[in-house]
Amino acid sequence: MAIRLRQNAWSLKPLVRTDEWDPVFEWYARGIAEMRKRPIDDPTSWRYQAAIHAYDRSRDPFRRQGERLPSQADQRRFWNQCQHASWFFLPWHRMYLRYFEAIVQRAITALGGPDDWALPYWNYSDGANPNARRLPLAFTLTRMPNGDPNPLRIEERLRGNDNAIVATPNQVSVQASLIDPRFEAPPVGGLAGFGGPRTGFMHSGGLGAPIGKLENTPHGTMHVAVGRFMGAFNTAGLDPLFWLHHANIDRLWAVWRNRNPQHLDPTQAQWLTGVTFFLHDEHGAEVSHTASDVVDTTAPPLEYRYDNVADPIGAAAPPSVARRTTMEPQQPEMVGASDTPLVLTGGAATTRLAVSAPAGPAARSAAVARPAVHLNIENVTGLESDGTYAVYVNVPEGARAGAHPELFAGLVPMFGVPEATRGDADRPGDGLTFSLDISDVVRRLEADGAWTNEVSVTFVPEGMPVAGGQEAPAAAPAPITVGRVSLYYA
Numbered sequence: 114m115a116i117r118l119r120q121n122a123w124s125l126k127p128l129v130r131t132d133e134w135d136p137v138f139e140w141y142a143r144g145i146a147e148m149r150k151r152p153i154d155d156p157t158s159w160r161y162q163a164a165i166h167a168y169d170r171s172r173d174p175f176r177r178q179g180e181r182l183p184s185q186a187d188q189r190r191f192w193n194q195c196q197h198a199s200w201f202f203l204p205w206h207r208m209y210l211r212y213f214e215a216i217v218q219r220a221i222t223a224l225g226g227p228d229d230w231a232l233p234y235w236n237y238s239d240g241a242n243p244n245a246r247r248l249p250l251a252f253t254l255t256r257m258p259n260g261d262p263n264p265l266r267i268e269e270r271l272r273g274n275d276n277a278i279v280a281t282p283n284q285v286s287v288q289a290s291l292i293d294p295r296f297e298a299p300p301v302g303g304l305a306g307f308g309g310p311r312t313g314f315m316h317s318g319g320l321g322a323p324i325g326k327l328e329n330t331p332h333g334t335m336h337v338a339v340g341r342f343m344g345a346f347n348t349a350g351l352d353p354l355f356w357l358h359h360a361n362i363d364r365l366w367a368v369w370r371n372r373n374p375q376h377l378d379p380t381q382a383q384w385l386t387g388v389t390f391f392l393h394d395e396h397g398a399e400v401s402h403t404a405s406d407v408v409d410t411t412a413p414p415l416e417y418r419y420d421n422v423a424d425p426i427g428a429a430a431p432p433s434v435a436r437r438t439t440m441e442p443q444q445p446e447m448v449g450a451s452d453t454p455l456v457l458t459g460g461a462a463t464t465r466l467a468v469s470a471p472a473g474p475a476a477r478s479a480a481v482a483r484p485a486v487h488l489n490i491e492n493v494t495g496l497e498s499d500g501t502y503a504v505y506v507n508v509p510e511g512a513r514a515g516a517h518p519e520l521f522a523g524l525v526p527m528f529g530v531p532e533a534t535r536g537d538a539d540r541p542g543d544g545l546t547f548s549l550d551i552s553d554v555v556r557r558l559e560a561d562g563a564w565t566n567e568v569s570v571t572f573v574p575e576g577m578p579v580a581g582g583q584e585a586p587a588a589a590p591a592p593i594t595v596g597r598v599s600l601y602y603a
Contacts, residue, residue: 119420122233142257144224166194191393200325204404212392213356234363247278251263281576287426290365291424291425296379297310297379304548307326364422385404454594454596456594501575503521503572522551
């Protein structure tokens with residue numbers, strides 16, 4: 114089988130409304146239309162494919178009374194399988210995209226289309242493209258070139274259908290994830306890593322381990338930037354844009370590997386073969402894979418490559434990061450934590466924590482090199498997901514946080530928070546935890562004499578106006594609770 118080429122969506126027409134469509138988009142739209150005709154109990158149908166990611170009957174926007182669902186055994190085996198807050202986040206989504214792509218391809222072939230179609234990707238982080246943070250135009254047009262309704266456009270988006278920019282520069286930043294030298298992080302506490310914490314099967318997240326840096330930004334931030342269907346586990350796969358978003362996340366895994374020979378996937382058997390995942394191929398037959406099957410995109414069963422995996426950052430990392438090159442994380446040591454939960458209701462909110470000097474593992478490693486500093490936002494819970502908060506450290510009293518980009522710590526997107534709040538049969542509803550590397554912020558504060566034994570942490574909603582030019586909504590319509598804010602040295 115020839116190697117398929119996944120291309121940048123913004124390199125394909127239409128680039129203006131009068132353009133003819135590139136066949137990649139036209140056949141994608143036609144393939145989706147065909148899949149939508151199939152019943153939900155057909156593994157190659159549009160709704161079944163979305164349910165693999167997550168399914169909640171009470172939140173299914175297309176449920177119909179009396180329709181036949183897959184058996185309970187099939188639902189347990191194949192639905193609600195997406196891996197989040199886990200080092201399986203990247204390999205599972207790679208498998209998922211591969212079989213979705215094959216199902217679309219078979220539908221295209223049956224319609225008389227090309228046999229080498231491949232998913233495009235949405236590179237919203239491309240600083241050289243002024244349109245990068247807009248939806249590719251084919252996803253905003255109401256009609257296809259032949260006049261038929263456009264399956265690529267859905268109305269259930271918070272932003273983007275008006276061709277406006279959907280995300281802030283912070284929301285599409287790949288800097289923090291791509292410079293992290295470690296794929297995995299310890300299963301609890303302190304550090305995030307590029308790909309996520311060591312876990313077993315992990316659908317709804319939780320258990321206190323921070324989500325991986327790539328899963329945080331731009332993965333989670335872009336889910337909520339587009340919003341509505343894209344903003345929730347159980348509806349995300351119903352938006353055709355979801356698959357381009359995840360193709361880009363998959364591409365960024367290849368970029369991370371490519372940019373540094375020391376950027377390596379995990380070698381532990383627990384990751385390589387410890388968990389088996391089950392899907393269906395384009396014929397509806399069951400297939401199973403472990404992470405070891407999907408580390409090379411050009412080898413079977415994947416057999417694709419991206420048109421661009423060049424490093425978008427460049428070789429030079431920020432000074433305080435370039436020094437930390439060890440692949441094995443130092444044992445993190447907590448040196449401070451807030452005393453009470455913080456409730457976020459859509460405005461700015463601040464909490465404070467007392468910080469002590471490290472006295473354990475971080476103190477010993479500090480004798481060799483200055484420790485990294487990680488801010489943990491723990492046990493974030495809530496029942497709405499349409500929002501992101503920006504986090505700032507030690508904002509001067511009375512100042513507006515956004516006026517101090519030098520104090521910016523990172524983003525906390527709400528994607529997955531409702532699912533982690535509700536929990537499931539195997540996981541408590543203890544929310545999600547995020548880890549932000551604030552080493553550079555701390556160095557600047559130290560240089561200015563502004564890093565003391567009391568640290569303030571401010572949360573501010575981050576996002577673009579919603580479609581139609583309305584004011585940006587509160588970061589979430591319902592309250593979000595931050596269980597604790599803690600500081601780690603490592």
